[in-house]
Amino acid sequence: MRFAVISDVHGNRLALDAVLDDIARLGVDAVLCLGDHVSGPMDPAGAAARLMALPGPIIVGNHDRWVLEAMPQRAIDRFARSRLNPAQLDWLRTMPAEAVQAGEVFLCHGIPGDDNAPWLDNFFDGRTTTLPSEAEVAALADGRDFPVLLCGHSHVARFVRLRDGRIIVNPGSVGMQLVHGAPDARYAIIERRGGGWTAELRIVRYDWDGAARQALDNGFPQWAEVLTTGWAGPEMLG
Template sequence: MKIAVIADIHGNRLALEAVLDDIARQGVDGTFNLGDLVSGPLEPNWVADILMDIDIPTVRGNHERELIDNPPDRLKPVDRFAQTQMEARHRGWINALPPTLALLDDIFLCHGTPTSDMDPWLDNWWDGRTVTTPDEATVAAKAEGFDYPLMLCGHTHVPRAVRLKDGRLIVNPGSVGLQMNLGSPDARYATIELRGGKYYPSFHAVPYDHFAAARQAEANGFPQWREALVTGWVGAAGLF
């Protein structure tokens, strides 16, 4: 069995289409999606349409929760932009997304950690522009009570895999649509293959027309997204 994992699209249709094309060449048995789907100043409605059409297992992220729970005047600018682009069918689909999902008795999907869509699991990216990694005890504590051989998370946009002492594997595939601190604008995702009873992760960086994505963000009134989309060097501060 081989699966693909995507996360943190943030309304970036161009990046999503490039990743889906690359996944199609991988020969996977399924694709899973870990949330933060539409909240970006790009093409959130188109992204929603694509995801609704391919109908893959998907959990909501913290930004979907914000869109569900708040009227426009209580949203931050990027979430408010995304909400204004959503049609009723998009909102209904987002409202129905679960916060977590267990599949095949072996795989667990969440956005941040199993108990929080805001808590980072394998790293921290909001300490300025410095990515920090938690210690083993911190990572293991957030997995307590979730005895799945493979656990998938997103939220921090940093691709990483951690294998706990008991063999459980935790994978963050990185972000499809918004690179931070990585020094590359390429869209990110992961594939994971089950061989001989063990999961083997691989990470993928996919070139796409990031200059066109940056122009979309600027045209929609969010020039601060340009550096992130073009360089991949920025931190999260000031983007949302």
């Protein structure tokens, strides 16, 4: 079995298209989507249209929930809601919080039971993120007896192998790089080989200047640095 894992597209259709092209060249059995699909000032509707056509499970992220609120508090969530058509909003409403693929791969957005908490990284202080302890990471895997555990949310691509052999993979963000120091899109390939699972964290170049122009045209100039440098922290996103 071989799966692509994508997360945190945040409405960046240009980045998503580049990642999907890369996935098509590699060949996979399904694409697993970990949430925060549309909330960004580039092309939410275009990103939703691409994602709705994919084979594989799609789960909800915290921003997807916020987009569906009657009056979203965050400007990027309000913008995304204003651009989505009724069918796309209904698509968001049908997503589960968690999923299991092929009986072996567990999907969540943040941590099990909470889509607004990070698993492999304590969240950001400006441009700095800190790593949790081994005990903290392992404790959150208790009761999830799957060989592969997937999470997103923090936008930081990481691979962890627990002492019992299970792996935890955060593929990073397709559409918005934070603190990586590079604007390239990120995703992961997971594959079962010889009875065990491996993961590859992939980096894909795309037209980030074009994405920054979309954000500027849509009235979100603070996103330009995020999209073109990958150094920005989340406090700049608005």
